[in-house]
Amino acid sequence: MGVAPIHLQIATQLGERTGPAIAAVIGAMAADGSLVVGDQLPTVRALASELGVSPSTVSEAWRILRDRGVIETDRRRGTRIRRTASTDGGRYWHVPVEPGTLALDLSTGTPDPALLPALATALSQLQVDLGASSYLDEPVVPELSAVLRKQWPFPPEALTVVNGAQDAIDRLIGAVVRFGDRVVVEDPTCPPLLDLLDLAGATVIGVKIDDAGMCPLALADALRDEPVAIFLQPRAHNPTGVSLSVDRADAVANLVAGTSTLVVEDDHSGAVAGADLHSIGTRLPHQCVHIRSFSKSHGPDLRLAAVGGSAAPIDALVRRRQLGPSWTSRLLQRVLLDLLGDKRVQHGVADAERAYAERRTNLISALQERGIEIPTTGSGLNLWVPVRDERDAVVALAAQGIGVAPGSPFKVHDPDHHHVRVTISALPADVSELADALARANQPFGRRTTGV
Numbered sequence: 001m002g003v004a005p006i007h008l009q010i011a012t013q014l015g016e017r018t019g020p021a022i023a024a025v026i027g028a029m030a031a032d033g034s035l036v037v038g039d040q041l042p043t044v045r046a047l048a049s050e051l052g053v054s055p056s057t058v059s060e061a062w063r064i065l066r067d068r069g070v071i072e073t074d075r076r077r078g079t080r081i082r083r084t085a086s087t088d089g090g091r092y093w094h095v096p097v098e099p100g101t102l103a104l105d106l107s108t109g110t111p112d113p114a115l116l117p118a119l120a121t122a123l124s125q126l127q128v129d130l131g132a133s134s135y136l137d138e139p140v141v142p143e144l145s146a147v148l149r150k151q152w153p154f155p156p157e158a159l160t161v162v163n164g165a166q167d168a169i170d171r172l173i174g175a176v177v178r179f180g181d182r183v184v185v186e187d188p189t190c191p192p193l194l195d196l197l198d199l200a201g202a203t204v205i206g207v208k209i210d211d212a213g214m215c216p217l218a219l220a221d222a223l224r225d226e227p228v229a230i231f232l233q234p235r236a237h238n239p240t241g242v243s244l245s246v247d248r249a250d251a252v253a254n255l256v257a258g259t260s261t262l263v264v265e266d267d268h269s270g271a272v273a274g275a276d277l278h279s280i281g282t283r284l285p286h287q288c289v290h291i292r293s294f295s296k297s298h299g300p301d302l303r304l305a306a307v308g309g310s311a312a313p314i315d316a317l318v319r320r321r322q323l324g325p326s327w328t329s330r331l332l333q334r335v336l337l338d339l340l341g342d343k344r345v346q347h348g349v350a351d352a353e354r355a356y357a358e359r360r361t362n363l364i365s366a367l368q369e370r371g372i373e374i375p376t377t378g379s380g381l382n383l384w385v386p387v388r389d390e391r392d393a394v395v396a397l398a399a400q401g402i403g404v405a406p407g408s409p410f411k412v413h414d415p416d417h418h419h420v421r422v423t424i425s426a427l428p429a430d431v432s433e434l435a436d437a438l439a440r441a442n443q444p445f446g447r448r449t450t451g452v
């Protein structure tokens with residue numbers, strides 16, 4: 001028995017008869033394998049008449065799918081499937097080397113375990129009635145909610161706790177981004193964000209950044225496309241280390257004010273960011289959701305981040321989560337509450353922040369001595385190091401037992417310049433060998449020395 005013609009398959013899956021809904025159905029069919037590269041789609045007129053919609057509705061769907069790179073139209077061959085969506089987190093899994101196989105793995109972006117608070121102590125001190133937790137309790141432990149609200153950069157309309165910043169981003173995308181929506185991100189940015197937006201069927205607009213954050217002219221241009229959201233990292237930007245300056249936070253807020261675009265701030269390094277926080281939420285509290293992760297400061301295995309700000313997206317996240325895990329372990333929330341109130345832990349976290357800053361400065365100085373200029377204004381766990389050729393650099397460094405992350409998975413636009421991301425959290429005290437290797441990877445082709 002044959003497969004139903006494409007227009008019938010679309011018709012049976014279609015709910016609302018709008019352009020974005022038609023685009024979403026075809027996008028989903030391309031993602032689940034019902035449509036493959038080269039498959040011919042009906043003409044605009046034929047599909048419009050089959051679905052009982054106007055040709056302009058189908059044209060709108062075609063525009064969304066073309067923007068997303070899913071279809072292409074050519075006068076002779078008509079409209080065909082050009083690309084099926086990736087469903088496996090294509091950038092994130094672009095891991096160049098097997099984890100754990102290198103003597104010095106600086107590719108991970110993770111904190112130094114030696115600089116995290118000892119969770120065993122907090123766990124052994126945990127005073128909690130283990131039988132008391134109920135499905136009906138508040139999703140956030142009330143005492144933790146009070147502490148977080150006090151520390152929040154602006155009074156949040158709503159606040160909840162989720163399983164880390166990445167979980168927050170995933171759930172917020174689920175709450176606010178629909179197939180074909182435009183979403184602004186920093187270029188470069190964190191690869192999993194790009195993967196998640198890809199999976200949601202968003203059209204990603206990359207806005208370049210300088211040493212103070214998103215460039216206002218490029219952002220103004222991007223806002224003309226009426227994006228539903230802007231995802232940005234307010235400090236210790238991964239991969240570049242950039243933090244939003246006061247003036248730039250003002251400029252971004254002024255551009256976004258009066259639009260319907262939501263700002264999502266990912267403060268992924270939180271208390272060890274090594275830079276002050278200038279939140280868009282203090283300027284636009286109703287249009288901003290702020291994420292604060294505790295992974296880098298208190299431990300990635302706590303899997304805890306708080307999300308606070310504009311009520312509509314956070315309420316939508318909480319309602320949707322109710323159909324899944326419902327809440328984030330209150331046992332772990334109590335451990336975090338304990339850690340946040342413990343003076344020794346507070347001092348330890350401040351020491352860790354200083355240690356990361358020292359390691360970062362140490363490598364920047366060593367690179368500077370070898371002719372590689374990296375802005376000293378940055379902070380956080382990663383350095384964005386220019387190299388002559390990204391692939392060459394990753395392979396040559398791996399041959400010396402050094403792991404670094406290739407730069408291209410972080411980039412929205414095709415890179416003119418090549419980079420690698422070097423995580424500074426596990427740097428040895430003597431960085432001369434590493435700096436030498438990075439300097440060799442940075443040399444132009446003509447000046448390459450032989451040997452090592």
Ligand SMILES: Cc1ncc(COP(=O)(O)O)c(C=O)c1O
Nearest residue numbers: 109164165166190238268293295
């Ligand atoms: C920009 C960015 N967002 C989110 C995360 C993930 O944070 P979490 O461990 O809280 O999920 C990371 C991790 O390095 C990150 O760099």
